[in-house]
Each structure stands twice: as structure tokens, then as C-alpha cells.
Amino acid sequence: EAQVTQNPRYLITVTGKKLTVTCSQNMNHEYMSWYRQDPGLGLRQIYYSMNVEVTDKGDVPEGYKVSRKEKRNFPLILESPSPNQTSLYFCASSYGPKYEQYFGPGTRLTVT
Amino acid sequence: TQLLEQSPQFLSIQEGENLTVYCNSSSVFSSLQWYRQEPGEGPVLLVTVVTGGEVKKLKRLTFQFGDARKDSSLHITAAQPGDTGLYLCAGAPDRGSTLGRLYFGRGTQLTVWP
Numbered sequence: 001e002a003q004v005t006q007n008p009r010y011l012i013t014v015t016g017k018k019l020t021v022t023c024s025q026n027m028n029h030e031y032m033s034w035y036r037q038d039p040g041l042g043l044r045q046i047y048y049s050m051n052v053e054v055t056d057k058g059d060v061p062e063g064y065k066v067s068r069k070e071k072r073n074f075p076l077i078l079e080s081p082s083p084n085q086t087s088l089y090f091c092a093s094s095y096g097p098k099y100e101q102y103f104g105p106g107t108r109l110t111v112t
Numbered sequence: 113t114q115l116l117e118q119s120p121q122f123l124s125i126q127e128g129e130n131l132t133v134y135c136n137s138s139s140v141f142s143s144l145q146w147y148r149q150e151p152g153e154g155p156v157l158l159v160t161v162v163t164g165g166e167v168k169k170l171k172r173l174t175f176q177f178g179d180a181r182k183d184s185s186l187h188i189t190a191a192q193p194g195d196t197g198l199y200l201c202a203g204a205p206d207r208g209s210t211l212g213r214l215y216f217g218r219g220t221q222l223t224v225w226p
Binding site: 004031033035040041042043044045048050056058059090092096097098099100101103104105106 | 114118121142143145147152153154155156157160162200202204211212213214215216217218219
């Protein structure tokens with residue numbers, strides 16, 4: 001089954017404790033991206049990757065890191081989480097930005 | 113700054129009514145996508161429009177891409193409670209430094225009452 005998986009689905013953590021949210025896709029897509037969704041703000045792109053070892057900033061990259069060492073995986077790293085990073089995060093993959101985006105189920109992160 | 117302005121933000125209507133959601137920008141897009149999102153889930157694609165002036169129909173939903181490829185609309189005829197959800201437009205810029213980006217509107221929360 002074609003899918004994008006994210007882990008964990010829910011995470012409560014404390015300020016400053018490094019965390020990683022994993023994202024994996026099995027569709028051989030070149031393009032992967034991370035979004036955060038906050039009430040009234042829609043989906044905002046954090047980082048995107050056009051292919052392995054190629055990543056670039058989106059709208060709101062501050063406080064986040066990503067890596068793309070393999071085509072299928074695109075982890076999101078928060079080196080020192082802060083409460084303003086409390087949000088719902090989605091990973092997505094596709095053949096490119098103008099093609100259908102396949103979204104993961106989301107990760108609800110709370111930073112206290 | 114929101115590259116894609118989506119309106120209205122909220123829409124609450126009775127079953128059987130018609131509605132239109134707008135997605136506007138001053139930028140040109142190579143494609144415009146419409147997604148629908150249910151609570152607790154990721155967005156799911158409804159349609160992609162790529163040609164200026166293009167009209168696509170999906171049962172009771174009609175999507176239109178502006179002639180200049182800067183705006184789009186979603187029209188629902190005879191809305192049903194099953195249409196309830198968050199509707200999002202997304203655009204991929206046509207050129208420039210933002211070529212790899214995908215921009216989303218803030219969404220329209222539609223509620224259709226029986």
C-alpha cells in the first residue's frame with residue numbers, strides 16, 4: 001500500500017529536549033516536505049527536499065533541521081524545542097511541488 | 113505574508129445550498145491544487161488545475177483556474193453534510209527563487225447542516 005508514515009503520532013516534551021520526528025514514504029517520490037498546521041494559519045512549509053542531499057527552507061524554518069540521506073526518509077529535527085513549536089506537523093511526498101502531495105497522518109507535538 | 117489568500121475562512125450553510133470558495137494571489141502559479149482535510153487526518157487531493165481558464169468537475173464540485181493562473185475557485189452545488197471539512201488551496205510558483213515551494217491558503221472550514 002502506498003503511504004507516508006510518521007512517528008510518533010503524539011509527543012509531549014519539555015523545552016530544550018532534542019527530538020526527531022521520522023517520516024518515510026514507499027512511493028519512490030523525489031519531493032518531500034514538512035509542514036506545520038496551526039489554527040487560522042493553514043499549512044506552512046517548514047523545509048522541503050527536491051531529492052537526496054538537496055534540502056531548502058520553506059516559510060518557517062527557524063528552530064528546525066532536516067536531512068535527506070535516503071530517498072524514502074526525511075526526518076524533522078528540533079534541536080532545542082520551545083513552546084511556540086507546539087503544533088500539528090505533517091510530512092508529505094510527491095513527484096514535485098505541482099503534483100499531488102501525499103500526506104502522512106500527522107504528529108501532534110506539545111512542548112511545555 | 114500569505115501568498116495565497118483564501119476566503120471565506122468559515123462557511124456554515126444548510127444542506128442543498130450552493131457555495132463558492134475563493135483562492136487569490138498576485139503571483140502566477142504553474143498549478144493550483146485543492147485539498148480537503150478531515151479532523152485528525154492529513155489533507156487529501158481533490159483536483160489539480162494547470163491551464164489558465166481550465167474548469168474541472170468532480171460530481172457536485174466545480175473547480176476553475178483563472179486565465180492569468182493567479183487565482184482559483186471551488187464551487188459546490190447542493191451541498192450535503194458529507195461535504196463538511198476543511199478545504200485548502202495550494203499553489204506551486206511558476207518561476208523564480210520559490211520554484212520548489214508549495215504554498216497553502218489558510219483554509220475554509222465548511223459546515224453543512226442537515
